[in-house]
Amino acid sequence: xxxxxxxxxxxxxxxxxxxxxxxxxxxxxxxxxxxxxxxxxxxxxxxxxxxxxxxxxxxxxxxxxxxxxxxxxxxxxxxxxxxxxxxxxxxxxxxxxxxxxxxxxxxxxxxxxxxxxxxxxxxxxxxxxxxxxxxxxxxxxxxxxxxxxxxxxxxxxxxxxxxxxxxxxxxxxxxxxxxxxxxxxxx
Amino acid sequence: xxxxxxxxxxxxxxxxxxxxxxxxxxxxxxxxxxxxxxxxxxxxxxxxxxxxxxxxxxxxxxxxxxxxxxxxxxxxxxxxxxxxxxxxxxxxxxxxxxxxxxxxxxxxxxxxxxxxxxxxxxxxxxxxxxxxxxxxxxxxxxxxxxxxxxxxxxxxxxxxxxxxxxxxxxxxxxxxxxxxxxxxxxxxxxxxxxxxxxxxxxxxxxxxxxxxxxxxxxxxxxxxxxxxxxxxxxxxxxx
Numbered sequence: 001x002x003x004x005x006x007x008x009x010x011x012x013x014x015x016x017x018x019x020x021x022x023x024x025x026x027x028x029x030x031x032x033x034x035x036x037x038x039x040x041x042x043x044x045x046x047x048x049x050x051x052x053x054x055x056x057x058x059x060x061x062x063x064x065x066x067x068x069x070x071x072x073x074x075x076x077x078x079x080x081x082x083x084x085x086x087x088x089x090x091x092x093x094x095x096x097x098x099x100x101x102x103x104x105x106x107x108x109x110x111x112x113x114x115x116x117x118x119x120x121x122x123x124x125x126x127x128x129x130x131x132x133x134x135x136x137x138x139x140x141x142x143x144x145x146x147x148x149x150x151x152x153x154x155x156x157x158x159x160x161x162x163x164x165x166x167x168x169x170x171x172x173x174x175x176x177x178x179x180x181x182x183x184x185x186x187x
Numbered sequence: 188x189x190x191x192x193x194x195x196x197x198x199x200x201x202x203x204x205x206x207x208x209x210x211x212x213x214x215x216x217x218x219x220x221x222x223x224x225x226x227x228x229x230x231x232x233x234x235x236x237x238x239x240x241x242x243x244x245x246x247x248x249x250x251x252x253x254x255x256x257x258x259x260x261x262x263x264x265x266x267x268x269x270x271x272x273x274x275x276x277x278x279x280x281x282x283x284x285x286x287x288x289x290x291x292x293x294x295x296x297x298x299x300x301x302x303x304x305x306x307x308x309x310x311x312x313x314x315x316x317x318x319x320x321x322x323x324x325x326x327x328x329x330x331x332x333x334x335x336x337x338x339x340x341x342x343x344x345x346x347x348x349x350x351x352x353x354x355x356x357x358x359x360x361x362x363x364x365x366x367x368x369x370x371x372x373x374x375x376x377x378x379x380x381x382x383x384x385x386x387x388x389x390x391x392x393x394x395x396x397x398x399x400x401x402x403x404x405x406x407x408x409x410x411x412x413x414x415x416x417x418x419x420x421x422x423x424x425x426x
Contacts, residue, residue: 015318016319017319057317065318066315067315067316067317068315072314072315072316086309087305087309092302092309093299095305096298096302100301112295113209114207114210115206116252154309155309155312164301166301169296169298169300169301179301
């Protein structure tokens, strides 16, 4: 007899993108939502507790299996040459603006940054961290951009509402501390 | 990216770290310990201009943006020297221009600061790996194509088929046949390029019937129509 927990574990193991509760409920017709949820909790505990190299990560509105930080060294060796480099400061700033102001046009991003962002946006599109979300119904119908699920995965965020409130920024010098505290709490 | 650093006497401009004129201004405000809510325009302008001289001499791509800010600062500075009562009404006053600049600086500062948060999260999660489906290279990012994109694409195809237009089409192609034909192709291939389905028979009638078939399939939600980027091929996918 297959128990639901094993089914969930298998699905998370093979899925190439985070699985949402809705999707899991759809696939596992043999179980109720609560049972699936408690299976996930059990799995999360098991993976956290035991000295396992992977964990159940809650990210981008779902769950997936991911490797723990301390094994990154060997994985990077496996994929040497294909590893993604860190984003540039310009890319990070642009992403931050899009994350808070989405959907947003190139002109709006340029206005905030004080520099032209066309090249940066193109790079972010190629990395799939942002996507085109239609056009703004103003003069010239400029393209609107949004962040993607890949953006959430890249930064390990559950949903876009997880990003720190912007009002806390720009007022004092203790922002770095604030951010450190927040990041620590989240992990 | 290579690191560009200019040294002169006791100070150094590390251009890598300045994302633009606003960033440079924030840096100067911090360095000189100035009040961001009441920037001393004269002081910041001369300091800013000193830095911009070097940026100019380096022929940077975005030197223009730095110069634009320089002229804005100088405009505020010179306006401040004018007698206040002579202010022309349609123009912003020096005080208003200064206030605009301060607001932009504060707004930009918020995003700059919050980018540290994203940097830290990136640091942590760049060491977390999970199974991923890598995007199909040829198609890249997709956008939902609008009806007008579709019509434009068809217009192009019709224009390309211009030479064949003179032939009188005797063969009757029904929309239903075309629908079946497209669905048949989709059984074999996950994605179809719109251009490919029509190219085999370059007759206007065939194009029109294909357009109607594609629209009908989209209407009944049997297919999805996408366009990866502007002016690119239109892609048809099974829903």
